[in-house]
Amino acid sequence: MEATAQSLNVKLQPFRLRESSELVSAFERMEQTHIEAIETGDDPLSTLNAGAIAALAARGRLLSAGSEDLPRAGGTLSYGVDVVATYRHAALFVDKILKGSNPADLPIEQAAKFQFILNLKAAKALGLEIPPTLLARADEVIE
Numbered sequence: 001m002e003a004t005a006q007s008l009n010v011k012l013q014p015f016r017l018r019e020s021s022e023l024v025s026a027f028e029r030m031e032q033t034h035i036e037a038i039e040t041g042d043d044p045l046s047t048l049n050a051g052a053i054a055a056l057a058a059r060g061r062l063l064s065a066g067s068e069d070l071p072r073a074g075g076t077l078s079y080g081v082d083v084v085a086t087y088r089h090a091a092l093f094v095d096k097i098l099k100g101s102n103p104a105d106l107p108i109e110q111a112a113k114f115q116f117i118l119n120l121k122a123a124k125a126l127g128l129e130i131p132p133t134l135l136a137r138a139d140e141v142i143e
Contacts, residue, residue: 001039020049027056040066042080050075054122063126071119071142076126081111115139 005012013033015026030038038057040046046053047069054074057064064075071078089109097103119142123130135141 017045020045020052023049023052023056027060030062031060035060035062037063037065040064040070042067042083046070058122058125061126063128064122068115068117071117071122071140074119074122076119076122076128078115078117080114082113082115085113086111118142 002012013030013035015030015038017023017026038053040053047067050066050069050073053066054064054070057075063077064070065077065079066075067080068078068083070076093103093106096106116138117140118130118135118138120130120135121143
């Protein structure tokens with residue numbers, strides 16, 4: 001992310017959280033430093049607090065990107081691994097191991113299915129005009 005941001009002349013400002021009680025103060029610091037957008041990870045803290053993060057981002061008029069839970073909770077968008085497909089695929093490995101395969105002999109695989117989720121209502125609230133080509137590429141559009 002840092003290399004891409006640098007090539008686009010975008011400045012990244014990390015705001016690390018250890019617990020959900022730090023959310024409000026983090027967003028207050030973001031407002032003071034004039035942050036325009038946020039990106040959250042798919043860690044448990046972000047996932048469990050997706051609704052609060054989406055609400056705080058909306059209140060601060062920030063574009064918000066993160067795990068699939070974020071746009072479903074009112075955030076702007078998500079692009080990443082299709083978690084359900086990944087878990088289903090993991091079941092194949094469990095089956096092979098239970099049938100006697102040595103885990104060390106199984107191939108390492110990377111996720112093959114990614115999904116793009118766009119919350120159109122959140123984007124419009126920020127005054128963003130989403131091009132039809134981008135809308136067409138979304139796997140899920142929340143209106």
